Amino acid sequence: MxxxxxxxxxxxxxxxxxxxxxxxxxxxxxxxxxxxxxxxxxxxxxxxxxxxxxxxxxxxxxxxxxxxxxxxxxxxxxxxxxxxxxxxxxxxxxxDFDPFFDKYKKVKPYIIRDDDGNYSAEIPQTPEQFNEFKGYAQCIKCGLCMAACPVVGTDENYLGPAPLTALFRYNIDNRDQGIMYRIDIANSDDGTSRCHFAGECTEACPKDVRPSFAIQKLRVQGLKYELKNIMGGKK
Amino acid sequence: MNKTGIAGWFNIKDKGTGYFAFAFQRFSGLVIVIYLYMHLIFLSSLLDGRTTYNSLVQNITYGPFDIFIVMDMLLALVIFYHGANGIRLALNEFGIGLKHHKLFFYAYESISMVLLVLFLYYAYLFLGGH
Missing domain, CATH: 3.10.20.30 (Beta-grasp domain)
Incomplete structure (x- = not known):
């Protein structure tokens, strides 16, 4: 049928x-x-x-x-x-995948460098550092997680599992220096706070990316970042 | 994106454990909020004096209308469920037990249901049961 x-x-x-x-x-x-x-x-x-x-x-x-x-x-x-x-x-x-890709673009899913890419030496990355984000980098942008998420179905502004996972993936990449540009997006009303951990995104993901795990870890990262700010750390 | 509406939350057919936990957490939350408002409205009858309140209590807890004991038991069920799953979610959201979140769900709910039975037993004794 x-x-x-x-x-x-x-x-x-x-x-x-x-x-x-x-x-x-x-x-x-x-x-x-x-x-x-x-x-x-x-x-x-x-x-x-x-x-x-x-x-x-x-x-x-x-x-x-x-x-x-x-x-x-x-x-x-x-x-x-x-x-x-x-x-x-x-x-x-x-x-129509346009709204999904628009949300994806919002999280700045690319490496951001303070030196604007004008680095003179190779940026090293150990296998351990690579393995930290490797699983999240397997996303093929199929959008199944967005279809499985019950919150995406009731709040069209919620960024959703795939974009938030991409945000986390770049935040934990040792080559990236753009966490300060992304963390406010993750901590916004349309970010991680809207996830209620139904876990259907992880169930639906064909590549075992586990977006629901990434979102919870992003929550902790966001909390640590904000606490550091409150305690007088550098933004 | 296309919205499915709140009814979509409760479509648990073909979904996993996490989704059931989510849907019932929403449902139990709504029940608790509705109960809270009903409770406050009921208590506000005290503003009209003790007689009004006592008469309301008598009307809904005695005779053929004594369904409130059953409703209280169901309320206890949703509160125990909501509390246990809430603790699991809070831990998971701090990154604790993420990989075993389903096991956490079953364990926490099993403990909460044992506590519920104990609670109902003592409530029964409190009401004069033997």
Missing amino acids: VKRRNEHGDEYYDNYNVPADKASTVLEALLYIKENIDQTLSFRYSCRMEICGSCGMEINGRPRMACSTQLASLHSDIIKISPLPHYNVIKDLVV
Whole structure:
């Protein structure tokens, strides 16, 4: 069953019968429909190997990547596919990611240096320092966490799991010196205080990034930073 | 982004333990707030004198309308749940027990339910039960 939308904006489900073997994925099923049954069906995909983050959709009630979700793993002959919740639908399973990427840009997800990049020597990074943020750097911006988060669904201003994880990832990178530019964003009304640790972002993440853990750690980092300020430390 | 509304919080189908904890924390919080206001409204009847208050107490706690004992028990349930999960969340938010947050949830709620049973037992004795 695929949730679709007609030209008047009315939503409905179309049913398709798709042959499958034990290795077939949801994306392959959708491609079969597109090639053999209904060429009007719209969905987004690219790499087919959980790298590009394009084919996120709600599959049997949970946000998942269509390319890495095997039909057999769903343990059902009937599979319900809908566009990702909390996003505006453009057509069928294609959603508008612009608001998500706008939030992502807000957290300054890049290395900020006091020297504006005009450094003369190599900036060393030990394996331990790299491993500290490595897990958080695996994010493929698929937006599943934003679809899974119940707070994103009720507060459109909340930055959300992926942007806050990116913020934390750069704050703990030893090459970065931009924490003072990001911490106020994390501590703002739309930042970490809006997270209620439902943990669905971590459950949904296909790359095991664990955004809900990053947000709690960012909270502690934000608290320490503010306490340091109150005690007369340098901002 | 597209909002799903508050009803979306309580859609626990196909969701994990953390989501159930979140949804019931919201629900129990709402119940506690509503109870608090009802309690204050009820107590404010004392402004009309002792007779009004006593008559209200008699009307809602005796005879066929004595459902308040059951409601008190349910209130105790949500308060114990909310408190235990609140402590877990506070610890998790300080980065304590993050990796074992589900285990923390089950452990804290199990302890709180044991305490609830003890509380109800002593409340029963207090009300004159044997």
